[in-house]
Amino acid sequence: MAEAGAITLRPGTLDDIPAFVALGRAVVPPTYGPIDADYAQRMIDEWWTPAVFTTSLQRNTHLVAEADGEVVALANLGRLSQSYRDFPHVTGDREVMWKLYVHPAHHGRGIGSRLLAEVESRVEGDELWLEVVDGNRQAYDFYRARGFSEVERVSDGRYPDDVWMRKDLGGQP
Numbered sequence: 419m420a421e422a423g424a425i426t427l428r429p430g431t432l433d434d435i436p437a438f439v440a441l442g443r444a445v446v447p448p449t450y451g452p453i454d455a456d457y458a459q460r461m462i463d464e465w466w467t468p469a470v471f472t473t474s475l476q477r478n479t480h481l482v483a484e485a486d487g488e489v490v491a492l493a494n495l496g497r498l499s500q501s502y503r504d505f506p507h508v509t510g511d512r513e514v515m516w517k518l519y520v521h522p523a524h525h526g527r528g529i530g531s532r533l534l535a536e537v538e539s540r541v542e543g544d545e546l547w548l549e550v551v552d553g554n555r556q557a558y559d560f561y562r563a564r565g566f567s568e569v570e571r572v573s574d575g576r577y578p579d580d581v582w583m584r585k586d587l588g589g590q591p
């Protein structure tokens with residue numbers, strides 16, 4: 419897999435789970451705390467857990483970025499139909515990048531862009547989907563600048579909306 423400078427990309431494995439949990443504790447609070455502190459805590463407690471990663475690693479492709487042997491970023495790709503969540507607003511299936519998280523100490527080094535490109539290269543169809551939490555302006559702008567467009571917003575009435583974005587990888591408008 420590609421290597422440049424001190425950053426190496428490689429597939430994620432079960433051995434990475436402790437590093438994934440630690441990454442979540444470093445990146446989730448500063449990202450979502452200012453939007454909704456309860457939601458940020460819920461993410462840590464319910465979604466960035468060893469049990470969830472164990473299941474996710476069986477169903478989804480995980481990619482990690484390492485710097486000096488430390489995991490500094492995580493991305494993953496899977497199918498909507500393989501998720502443990504329900505998506506009643508969706509007909510059919512979607513290939514989804516569920517996570518793209520770079521440790522705050524390593525933002526702006528091109529790691530997110532490299533992981534996204536690697537994820538895109540693994541998409542089997544001609545479009546990639548993702549969810550951004552409403553209010554995560556930095557990520558929203560990052561994706562807009564890399565060819566994603568907002569498609570829909572999903573609200574549960576309690577937590578911030580999920581903004582679904584899509585990128586056409588097929589070269590057709």
Ligand SMILES: CC(C)(COP(=O)(O)OP(=O)(O)OC[C@H]1O[C@@H](n2cnc3c(N)ncnc32)[C@H](O)[C@@H]1OP(=O)(O)O)[C@@H](O)C(=O)NCCC(=O)NCCS
Pocket residue numbers: 445449517518519520521524525526527528529530531532549550551554556557560563
């Ligand atoms: C969004 C995110 C994945 C981007 O990863 P990254 O490695 O910082 O991105 P890159 O270095 O490849 O690109 C930097 C881009 O982000 C912008 N950026 C955002 N925060 C930045 C920061 N702290 N330092 C430098 N650039 C930053 C830059 O403007 C640049 O945009 P441009 O190249 O279009 O001008 C990363 O900031 C992140 O993990 N954020 C917190 C978690 C999150 O919101 N994840 C997305 C969930 S949907």
